Amino acid sequence: MSASTTWLVTGAAGFIGSNFVRLALSERWCSRVVALDALTYAGNLENLAQWTGEPDRFAFVRGDVADPNTVDRVFAGHKPSAVIHFAAESHVDRSIEDPAPFIHTNVTGTQVLLGAARAAPGSPRMLHVSTDEVYGSLALDSTERFHEDRPYDPRSPYAASKAAADFLVRAAFHTHGQDVIITNCSNNYGPYQFPEKLIPLAIMNLLRGERVPVYGDGLNVRDWIHVEDHCRAVRACLEHGRSGETYCIGAENEQANIAVVRALAELTGRGESAIRYVRDRPGHDRRYAIDPAKARHELGWEPCIPWKEGLADTVRWYRENTSWLENVRTGEFLNFYDRLYGAQ
Numbered sequence: 001m002s003a004s005t006t007w008l009v010t011g012a013a014g015f016i017g018s019n020f021v022r023l024a025l026s027e028r029w030c031s032r033v034v035a036l037d038a039l040t041y042a043g044n045l046e047n048l049a050q051w052t053g054e055p056d057r058f059a060f061v062r063g064d065v066a067d068p069n070t071v072d073r074v075f076a077g078h079k080p081s082a083v084i085h086f087a088a089e090s091h092v093d094r095s096i097e098d099p100a101p102f103i104h105t106n107v108t109g110t111q112v113l114l115g116a117a118r119a120a121p122g123s124p125r126m127l128h129v130s131t132d133e134v135y136g137s138l139a140l141d142s143t144e145r146f147h148e149d150r151p152y153d154p155r156s157p158y159a160a161s162k163a164a165a166d167f168l169v170r171a172a173f174h175t176h177g178q179d180v181i182i183t184n185c186s187n188n189y190g191p192y193q194f195p196e197k198l199i200p201l202a203i204m205n206l207l208r209g210e211r212v213p214v215y216g217d218g219l220n221v222r223d224w225i226h227v228e229d230h231c232r233a234v235r236a237c238l239e240h241g242r243s244g245e246t247y248c249i250g251a252e253n254e255q256a257n258i259a260v261v262r263a264l265a266e267l268t269g270r271g272e273s274a275i276r277y278v279r280d281r282p283g284h285d286r287r288y289a290i291d292p293a294k295a296r297h298e299l300g301w302e303p304c305i306p307w308k309e310g311l312a313d314t315v316r317w318y319r320e321n322t323s324w325l326e327n328v329r330t331g332e333f334l335n336f337y338d339r340l341y342g343a344q
């Protein structure tokens with residue numbers, strides 16, 4: 001990218017968004033980031049603390065991506081040259097409890113952002129970050145994997161809302177010729193992940209001497225990718241992807257949930273007794289697996305963080321950042337915005 005690029009990153013205070021912003025600014029993928037985030041329970045401004053004092057390179061806007069006035073103001077004020085859309089409600093269990101916020105943010109939010117990007121001068125490219133969960137579930141005993149041409153079969157309200165958003169993005173390309181790209185990625189792990197998801201929840205419980213809940217028989221399989229590998233794939237798609245295309249992103253690393261938890265128990269010096277089996281999630285998808293051949297061949301992107309190394313680094317990060325974890329656990333992180341910008 002050229003020297004004077006401003007990227008609008010939605011959901012920038014969340015897990016993947018904040019890792020993306022850190023890489024984008026520290027490795028100078030762009031010259032400036034405008035972060036738009038509603039700071040829901042999953043948004044943590046502390047994740048972006050190193051940039052909040054650098055107004056030339058970073059601006060933070062607290063706002064709802066589904067609110068057209070807010071979004072229009074961001075486009076008019078900052079004139080982004082690209083939009084990277086991470087903002088979402090992202091936790092399957094919460095979507096089963098109450099799908100409404102998922103429709104609001106994931107569907108309406110994506111539609112509002114698409115409209116604003118299309119109307120902005122130069123209609124900047126919008127990359128929509130989506131999930132492999134839109135493709136449904138694979139059998140444990142098959143070797144089949146998800147790929148870009150596979151029909152959608154979302155099976156949770158979360159996956160259904162992401163699928164609806166993906167279709168809106170595809171429709172914007174076909175109807176308006178809008179410059180859009182979709183990435184469908186597998187499960188991410190790494191630093192700054194909110195401890196309601198399997199890996200950070202397990203690490204937090206293990207470090208606190210508590211037991212780790214594992215759903216059902218623990219044999220559900222996920223295809224894990226380090227968050228930095230995902231972020232680099234997003235950058236490659238943004239810069240080199242073909243407009244209107246979908247790219248499946250994964251690191252070809254299938255692991256049963258129970259194997260992940262056992263590995264974490266070992267890394268934290270805890271044993272099998274730290275594991276507690278709990279009643280399965282309703283409609284729990286059995287297996288996800290991504291075939292990332294298209295991204296590899298077209299973009300030259302390769303995941304480069306090996307699973308064992310990435311997992312050990314992740315445990316080390318949570319061990320070394322106990323105050324981050326404690327602030328999240330106690331809810332103290334919710335005051336970070338007011339401390340920085342004042343109560344509004």
Ligand SMILES: NC(=O)c1ccc[n+]([C@@H]2O[C@H](COP(=O)([O-])OP(=O)(O)OC[C@H]3O[C@@H](n4cnc5c(N)ncnc54)[C@H](O)[C@@H]3O)[C@@H](O)[C@H]2O)c1
Nearest residue numbers: 011013014015016038039040042043064065087088187188
């Ligand atoms: N975590 C994964 O394993 C994974 C895998 C594939 C795809 N994805 C996708 O990547 C994206 C980011 O996931 P994540 O794990 O970082 O999620 P996250 O839950 O950690 O972060 C989501 C962020 O979006 C913000 N947000 C929520 N509603 C908003 C709204 N209405 N307006 C503005 N901001 C809002 C939250 O405050 C938070 O900062 C999501 O779109 C998700 O579907 C995640």
